[in-house]
Amino acid sequence: MTSAVFWVLAPLAVVSGFGVFRFNSMARATFALLISFLASGGLLIWLGLAYLGTVVILMMVMEMVIMAVFMIAYMMNPAGLMPMSMLHNRRGSLAISVAAFALLAVGILVTPWPHRAGAPPRDATFALGEALMGPQMLTMITLGFALFATMVGAVVLATHRGRYDRFGDDLKRRPPADPARGGVGQ
Amino acid sequence: MVTSAPLWSVLVVPVLLAAFTAVAVAADALLAARADGRRLSMGVVAPLAEVPRLLAAQRRTTLAPDPLLWRLGLATVPVAGVLSAVVIPFGQVTASRMSVGVVWFNAMEVLTWAGLWMAGWGPNSVLSLVGGYRFVAQGLAYELPLMFALISAAAGAQSLDVAGIASAQGRLWFVVWMPAAFAIYLASVYAFSFLGPFGYPAGRDLAGGMLAELSGPDRLVLQAGRWLLLTAGAGMAVPLFLGGGAGPLLPAWAWSAVKTVAVVFLLVWGRRRLPVLRADRYAELAWVVLIPLAIAQALAVALVVLTTGGTP
Numbered sequence: 001m002t003s004a005v006f007w008v009l010a011p012l013a014v015v016s017g018f019g020v021f022r023f024n025s026m027a028r029a030t031f032a033l034l035i036s037f038l039a040s041g042g043l044l045i046w047l048g049l050a051y052l053g054t055v056v057i058l059m060m061v062m063e064m065v066i067m068a069v070f071m072i073a074y075m076m077n078p079a080g081l082m083p084m085s086m087l088h089n090r091r092g093s094l095a096i097s098v099a100a101f102a103l104l105a106v107g108i109l110v111t112p113w114p115h116r117a118g119a120p121p122r123d124a125t126f127a128l129g130e131a132l133m134g135p136q137m138l139t140m141i142t143l144g145f146a147l148f149a150t151m152v153g154a155v156v157l158a159t160h161r162g163r164y165d166r167f168g169d170d171l172k173r174r175p176p177a178d179p180a181r182g183g184v185g186q
Numbered sequence: 187m188v189t190s191a192p193l194w195s196v197l198v199v200p201v202l203l204a205a206f207t208a209v210a211v212a213a214d215a216l217l218a219a220r221a222d223g224r225r226l227s228m229g230v231v232a233p234l235a236e237v238p239r240l241l242a243a244q245r246r247t248t249l250a251p252d253p254l255l256w257r258l259g260l261a262t263v264p265v266a267g268v269l270s271a272v273v274i275p276f277g278q279v280t281a282s283r284m285s286v287g288v289v290w291f292n293a294m295e296v297l298t299w300a301g302l303w304m305a306g307w308g309p310n311s312v313l314s315l316v317g318g319y320r321f322v323a324q325g326l327a328y329e330l331p332l333m334f335a336l337i338s339a340a341a342g343a344q345s346l347d348v349a350g351i352a353s354a355q356g357r358l359w360f361v362v363w364m365p366a367a368f369a370i371y372l373a374s375v376y377a378f379s380f381l382g383p384f385g386y387p388a389g390r391d392l393a394g395g396m397l398a399e400l401s402g403p404d405r406l407v408l409q410a411g412r413w414l415l416l417t418a419g420a421g422m423a424v425p426l427f428l429g430g431g432a433g434p435l436l437p438a439w440a441w442s443a444v445k446t447v448a449v450v451f452l453l454v455w456g457r458r459r460l461p462v463l464r465a466d467r468y469a470e471l472a473w474v475v476l477i478p479l480a481i482a483q484a485l486a487v488a489l490v491v492l493t494t495g496g497t498p
Contacts, residue, residue, distance in 0.1 A: 027255055027307050034300060050286045051346070058293035062329070065299045065322055079252065079310070125286060125346065180466060184474045 005046045013039035026071040026078040034064040051125040191279045199281050200268045207410070207417040208234065210450045217458055236406075243402035248309045256308020260404055262301025263411030270294035271418040275349045277431040277439025287348035288340050291422055292333065295378050298415065299325050302380070302387065302396060305408060309399035317395025320465050321380060321387040327469035328377035328384070331370045334480030338367035339426040342487045344496075348422070352430025354496075361427040363490070366483040368427045370476055375419030375453060379412045382457030386465055420449040 012035065019032035037060035044053030072078040121127035132140055166176035191198075211233045219225070273280065273287035284290050299322060306318015340346050342364065343354035351360075361368045377384040380396070388395040400408055424430060424445040431438030433445075 025252065027252065027304070031255060031258070031300065031304060050284060051289060054286050054289045054293050058289065058296055061293070061296045061300050062325075065303050065325075068303060069319070069322060123285070184470050 002046070006043065009039040009042045009046065012036075013043070024077075026075050027068060030064055030068040030071055034060060037064070048120070049124050051128060189279055189283075191281055195279070195281045196272060199271050202276065203268060203271045203414055203417060203421070206421065206446060206450065207413050209447060210417050210420075210454055211413055213451055213454045214457070217454065221458065240402055240406040245404055246309075246399055246401040248311055248399055251310045252308050255304040257404075259301045259304025259306075259308055260400075260407045260411075262297055262304070263408055264414050265411075266294050266297035266301060267411055267414030267418050269297070270415070271421060273348050274418070274421045275352055275425055275430060275442070277437065277442045279439075280349055283347065283349055286346045288336050288346045288351070288426075291348070292336055295415070295419075296325075296329070298378055301411075306387075306396055311399045313392050313394070313398040314396055314400075317387040317389075317392055317398070320389075320392075320395065323465040323469065324377055324380070324384060324386060327465065327472040328374045331472055331476040331480045332374035332377075334477065334484050335364075335367040335371040335374065336426070338364050338480070338484045338487045341484060341491060344491060348425050349430070352425035352432075355429040355432065359427065359429045364427065364483060364487060366479050367487075368423070370480055370483075371419075371423060371426065372449075372453065375416060375423070376457070379416035379419065381412055381416055382453070383460040383463050384468075385462050389462060416453060417446075417450060420453055421446045423449045 014036075016032045016039065017036040020029045020036070023029045023032060038057055041053045041056035041060065044056060046053075163171060166178060167173045168177075212230045215230050215233050219230075270291045272282045273284050273290050275283075302321040303318045306314045306316075306321070308314075339351055339360055342360055343351040345351055345354065373383075376382045380387045386395075388397050392398065397405060397408065424442055428445050428449070431442045433441035436444070
């Protein structure tokens with residue numbers, strides 16, 4: 001039963017990941033990648049890491065849907081209705097990827113893996129929380145600030161309207177001049 | 187003490203969820219009949235009589251659709267409803283006492299993002315595509331306040347296990363000291379089932395939006411899916427905020443059923459009372475008002491738990 005879960009999810013993850021490069025349609029490629037992530041999340045749950053697996057499923061669904069929106073906005077031929085190939089240097093890339101796969105697989109097989117020291121924690125979710133919020137607290141705080149600053153910076157760079165456009169040169173215009181009427185504070 | 191039922195009980199979940207959903211749909215038909223001044227007895231069975239008609243009706247086809255994503259997206263919606271209900275305890279039993287049940291519920295409810303976008307994309311029709319994009323825009327607005335509402339309940343019980351959250355409300359239901367989280371949660375239930383004030387992706391101004399190109403079994407699957415999601419959301423509100431199966435005299439399963447039906451009635455009644463919200467307006471409200479409110483609620487819960495070591 002337990003190995004059946006592995007033999008369903010692991011090939012699904014690999015095959016749907018491969019599908020990303022086979023589909024002409026951007027929508028299909030995005031959701032093939034999503035299925036690959038969902039199968040990987042399922043494998044994490046199967047390994048006993050329920051929190052990590054569930055969070056992978058949760059975050060990847062949202063991320064892939066957002067990615068689908070941008071893929072379709074930016075790519076030509078998003079629905080794959082007109083056959084076209086976006087692959088470059090087919091032979092070279094194939095050789096590189098096969099060589100990289102072989103190298104990694106050989107590395108897995110020949111590495112002298114250490115034997116397990118200690119037992120798995122009784123509650124993996126709790127242990128993860130302690131690790132992140134204990135010894136790695138400084139890392140997480142720094143990461144949080146860096147991500148937040150990146151988001152604010154990206155929004156500031158992307159928006160073409162600032163507060164002077166909304167509230168006027170002396171910031172005294174009420175209600176603000178917004179392209180769409182309604183909303184909070186109006 | 188809530189116990190985990192054997193594995194076969196997972197098969198009972200869709201049956202039970204479908205039964206509660208039938209109650210929800212019947213209540214909706216009752217309210218519709220009353221609003222129109224029709225005879226009430228016939229109005230209740232009308233939606234259920236729709237089922238065989240839709241099953242027998244012909245499927246609509248469009249020019250150059252993407253049938254794979256279309257069907258996959260439609261099927262995702264009811265599947266997400268059933269999977270999210272797997273972790274909801276019913277009285278003293280639960281089909282799966284998953285240690286991270288709250289996160290699982292959230293993840294399964296988010297599957298509708300992918301499902302509805304694919305269902306909107308599939309038919310190669312502008313109206314349903316706009317409907318799909320509307321749902322994603324709405325999702326970006328409702329999801330974060332919902333997450334903080336779930337975090338409030340989990341932090342109050344110091345557990346991600348749904349049954350643990352239900353049993354942590356022995357003295358005081360979470361709805362009493364987390365009213366903002368409860369209100370945000372109920373609004374989000376409308377949002378992920380795109381009903382009532384969040385019916386914008388299937389709005390009349392879009393000739394049905396998500397539903398525009400659906401007929402026959404396809405339409406049945408999506409309509410059933412959104413009502414299953416509404417019912418699963420109502421069922422989850424009971425262990426999260428309303429004390430689970432706790433109550434005097436009646437057994438725990440009966441209290442679970444009574445509370446679930448009460449939340450279902452509240453949602454079905456509110457669906458006819460509230461106007462449909464435009465996604466951009468709700469996004470502004472969500473980001474400017476609801477997220478700070480939800481964070482303040484979670485902070486208040488965290489402070490209470492830190493000072494008293496548990497519920498107040």
